[in-house]
Amino acid sequence: MGPMPERGLADLDRTSPRELLRLVRTTTPTLARALIRGLPLTLLLALAAGAGRIVTPLTVQYALDHGLSRPGSDLGGVVGRAVAVGAAATVGALLASWWLNLRVYRGVEAALAEMRAAGIAHLHALAPGTSAAVRPADLTSRLTADLDAVTTFVQNGGVMLLVSTVQMVLAAGLIAAASWQLALPVLGLAGLLFLGMRRLQAVVGRRFTAARRAMADLASAVGEAVAGITVIRATATEARTRAAVDAAVEDAAAAQRRVLLPLSTSISVGELAISTMTAFVVVAGVRWSGAHTRWEPALHLSAGQLVAILLLVTFFVRPLQTLVQMLGEAQNAVAGGRRALELLVTPTGAVGAGAVEGAGALPLPAGPIDVELRAVSAAYGEDGPPVLRGLNVVIAPGEHIAVVGETGSGKTTFARLLTRELAPRDGEVLLCGVPAGRIADRSFARRVTIVPQDPFLFDVTIAENILLAHRNDGDGGGMAALAAIVAALGLRPWLDSLPDGPDTRVGVRGERLSAGERQLVALARTALVNPDLLVLDEATSGVDPATDVRVQRALAALTAGRTTVSIAHRMVTAERADRILVFDDGRLVQDGHHDELVRVPGRYADLHAAWREHTATRVPHQTSRSVP
Missing domain, CATH: 3.40.50.300 (P-loop containing nucleotide triphosphate hydrolases)
Structure with missing residues (x-):
C-alpha cells in the first residue's frame, strides 16, 4: 500500500547518541543548523571567559616572584602592573561571560522554539498508526516538559559549566607546565574520576529517560482522571481511578528515586577525589619545594610558583566539582532533549508530491473516485x-x-x-x-x-x-x-x-x-x-x-x-x-x-x-x- 515508518519511537529509544545525531543531520538539516548556529563564536567567548579567570594566579605569581621576593625591586610598580593585568583580565572575563550568557540563552531558546514548531509539524505528518501507538500525553511531554528540562539546565548553570570546562583544561595545562611532578597524580586521579563518571553518566542517563517516560505516563493518568470526571462519577469508580493515578504516582516517584543512587554516588566519589587532589598538592608542594629534599633539583619551586599552583589547583577542582554536581541536571536535560529529537527524526511514512512516476508519489486523478x-x-x-x-x-x-x-x-x-x-x-x-x-x-x-x-x-x-x-x-x-x-x-x-x-x-x-x-x-x-x-x-x-x-x-x-x-x-x-x-x-x-x-x-x-x-x-x- 505504501511506505510505512521504518522505525517508531520505541525503536529510536534504543538508538545510540551518535546515531541519533546523524539522523538529526540527515532528516532535519534545518534544525541541525539551528542547533550549531554560531557555535565557533560561542566557544571563543567561553575560551575568553575561562582564560580571563586563569590570569589571576599568574599575576599573583608575578607579584610574589618579582616584587616581594626581590629586595630593592619596584614593589609598587610590580604590584600595580599585576593588579592592572588581573583587573583587565577579570573585566574581560566578565564581558565575555555576559555576552556568552546572552548568546547561549537566545540561541537555545530559538532552537527550542524551532524544535517545538518542527515537532508539531512533524507530528501532523506522522502516519496515523505511528502517532496512535503513543499516548497523547507522551507526545505532548516530548515537546513541552522534556524541552523545558533543557531550558532549566541552561539557565541554572549550563553556561557556567561550559566556562568551567574551559577553565579546568587551561588550569591543568598550566599546572603541568609549572610542575609535571605535581600535575601527574592530580591529572591521573582526575582521569580515573572521569572514567568512573562516564560509566555513571550512562546509568544516570538511562534512568533519567525512564523517569521522564514515567512522568509522561503520570501526566496521561492524571489527564484521563480529569477529562473523564463525568464518567468516573457516573460509574462510581472514583476509588479505582485514584488507585490507577496513585500507581502512576508511585511509578514516577520510584523512577525518580532510582536516579538518586548513582547520582549521589557520583557526587560523593567526586568530592572525595577532589579533596584528595587538593590535599596532595598542598602537602607535596610545600614539602617538596623545600631546600632539604632529594626532589630539590627537579621540583624546586619559588614562593610565587607554589602559590600559583595552589590557586590553579583551586581553579581546576572547582569546575571539576561543578561538573560532578551538575551531572544530574545535565543528564536530565540530555534525556529531555533526546526524547524531543526522537520524535523529530521518527520516519513519517509521508508520500511526497515531488516524486516522479514509478519512483514515488502519484497524483489522484480528478473526479469521483472508484x-x-x-x-x-x-x-x-x-x-x-x-x-x-x-x-x-x-x-x-x-x-x-x-x-x-x-x-x-x-x-x-x-x-x-x-x-x-x-x-x-x-x-x-x-x-x-x-x-x-x-x-x-x-x-x-x-x-x-x-x-x-x-x-x-x-x-x-x-x-x-x-x-x-x-x-x-x-x-x-x-x-x-x-x-x-x-x-x-x-x-x-x-x-x-x-x-x-x-x-x-x-x-x-x-x-x-x-x-x-x-x-x-x-x-x-x-x-x-x-x-x-x-x-x-x-x-x-x-x-x-x-x-x-x-x-x-x-x-x-x-x-x-x-x-x-x-x-x-x-x-x-x-x-x-x-x-x-x-x-x-x-x-x-x-x-x-x-x-x-x-x-x-x-x-x-x-x-x-x-x-x-x-x-x-x-x-x-x-x-x-x-x-x-
Missing part, C-alpha cells in the same frame, strides 16, 4: 492475527456502500484501509487505479475524508470549527462559504435556534453541544473539504430522533454525487445505501442491495431481523423512502 481492493488481507502489528482475509471489492464512482457486520467482523479495519490509516498485509488497495500508498499526501488529504462517530471539535465557535476546512481566501470568502454550506445542508434553522448562532462556543471537545449537534458541525466541516471519497463511521449512532432528521438531511446533501462508504451500526443506514457489503469474521460473505439480501437466508437477513426485533418496541420502523 475503489478496488484486490486480494487484501489486513492485521494490526507485524505478528497480529489477520482481521481481514482475501478481500476483493470494487466500488463504482459515486456509489454509496454500506458495510455491516457484528462487532469485530472487520468493518472499521475496512474503513482504515481506505483512509490509509492501515496498510494491507497482502494485496492492494487502488483508488482510481492508483495504489493508495503511492498517492501524494496533499492529493490524498482533501480528496479522501472520514467522519468518525465522535468527531473532534476545538474549543472555539461553531463557525470557526466549520471554517477549519476552508481554503483561506479572506474573511469575506470564508463567511460566504459558511453561509453556502449551511444553506446546502439545511442547517440554518438549527443555527438560528442557538443563542449566538454560528458564534456559539462549543466548549472543550464540543461538550456544550449534543452528540447530534457535534455531528452536524463535523458534516458541515467535511462539506467544505468537498471530498470525492467520503467514509462515514456511522455518523448517526447515538443521535436523538429530533436531531437525527437534521443529520439525515445533511448526510443526503453531503453524499450526493460522492463515492461514499458508510460503516453501518444501524440497519436503517444499510437500507438507504446503493449496495451493502456484509462482513463476518474478517471475510466478505454477502454483497448486494438491501431488497435482495433481506429476502434470502444469510448473515444480512439475520442481522436485519435482529435489528427490527430490537427496535420494534421502541421506534416505528422507517425506510429511506419515508425520510425527507
Whole structure:
C-alpha cells in the first residue's frame, strides 16, 4: 500500500547518541543548523571567559616572584602592573561571560522554539498508526516538559559549566607546565574520576529517560482522571481511578528515586577525589619545594610558583566539582532533549508530491473516485492475527456502500484501509487505479475524508470549527462559504435556534453541544473539504430522533454525487445505501442491495431481523423512502 515508518519511537529509544545525531543531520538539516548556529563564536567567548579567570594566579605569581621576593625591586610598580593585568583580565572575563550568557540563552531558546514548531509539524505528518501507538500525553511531554528540562539546565548553570570546562583544561595545562611532578597524580586521579563518571553518566542517563517516560505516563493518568470526571462519577469508580493515578504516582516517584543512587554516588566519589587532589598538592608542594629534599633539583619551586599552583589547583577542582554536581541536571536535560529529537527524526511514512512516476508519489486523478481492493488481507502489528482475509471489492464512482457486520467482523479495519490509516498485509488497495500508498499526501488529504462517530471539535465557535476546512481566501470568502454550506445542508434553522448562532462556543471537545449537534458541525466541516471519497463511521449512532432528521438531511446533501462508504451500526443506514457489503469474521460473505439480501437466508437477513426485533418496541420502523 505504501511506505510505512521504518522505525517508531520505541525503536529510536534504543538508538545510540551518535546515531541519533546523524539522523538529526540527515532528516532535519534545518534544525541541525539551528542547533550549531554560531557555535565557533560561542566557544571563543567561553575560551575568553575561562582564560580571563586563569590570569589571576599568574599575576599573583608575578607579584610574589618579582616584587616581594626581590629586595630593592619596584614593589609598587610590580604590584600595580599585576593588579592592572588581573583587573583587565577579570573585566574581560566578565564581558565575555555576559555576552556568552546572552548568546547561549537566545540561541537555545530559538532552537527550542524551532524544535517545538518542527515537532508539531512533524507530528501532523506522522502516519496515523505511528502517532496512535503513543499516548497523547507522551507526545505532548516530548515537546513541552522534556524541552523545558533543557531550558532549566541552561539557565541554572549550563553556561557556567561550559566556562568551567574551559577553565579546568587551561588550569591543568598550566599546572603541568609549572610542575609535571605535581600535575601527574592530580591529572591521573582526575582521569580515573572521569572514567568512573562516564560509566555513571550512562546509568544516570538511562534512568533519567525512564523517569521522564514515567512522568509522561503520570501526566496521561492524571489527564484521563480529569477529562473523564463525568464518567468516573457516573460509574462510581472514583476509588479505582485514584488507585490507577496513585500507581502512576508511585511509578514516577520510584523512577525518580532510582536516579538518586548513582547520582549521589557520583557526587560523593567526586568530592572525595577532589579533596584528595587538593590535599596532595598542598602537602607535596610545600614539602617538596623545600631546600632539604632529594626532589630539590627537579621540583624546586619559588614562593610565587607554589602559590600559583595552589590557586590553579583551586581553579581546576572547582569546575571539576561543578561538573560532578551538575551531572544530574545535565543528564536530565540530555534525556529531555533526546526524547524531543526522537520524535523529530521518527520516519513519517509521508508520500511526497515531488516524486516522479514509478519512483514515488502519484497524483489522484480528478473526479469521483472508484475503489478496488484486490486480494487484501489486513492485521494490526507485524505478528497480529489477520482481521481481514482475501478481500476483493470494487466500488463504482459515486456509489454509496454500506458495510455491516457484528462487532469485530472487520468493518472499521475496512474503513482504515481506505483512509490509509492501515496498510494491507497482502494485496492492494487502488483508488482510481492508483495504489493508495503511492498517492501524494496533499492529493490524498482533501480528496479522501472520514467522519468518525465522535468527531473532534476545538474549543472555539461553531463557525470557526466549520471554517477549519476552508481554503483561506479572506474573511469575506470564508463567511460566504459558511453561509453556502449551511444553506446546502439545511442547517440554518438549527443555527438560528442557538443563542449566538454560528458564534456559539462549543466548549472543550464540543461538550456544550449534543452528540447530534457535534455531528452536524463535523458534516458541515467535511462539506467544505468537498471530498470525492467520503467514509462515514456511522455518523448517526447515538443521535436523538429530533436531531437525527437534521443529520439525515445533511448526510443526503453531503453524499450526493460522492463515492461514499458508510460503516453501518444501524440497519436503517444499510437500507438507504446503493449496495451493502456484509462482513463476518474478517471475510466478505454477502454483497448486494438491501431488497435482495433481506429476502434470502444469510448473515444480512439475520442481522436485519435482529435489528427490527430490537427496535420494534421502541421506534416505528422507517425506510429511506419515508425520510425527507
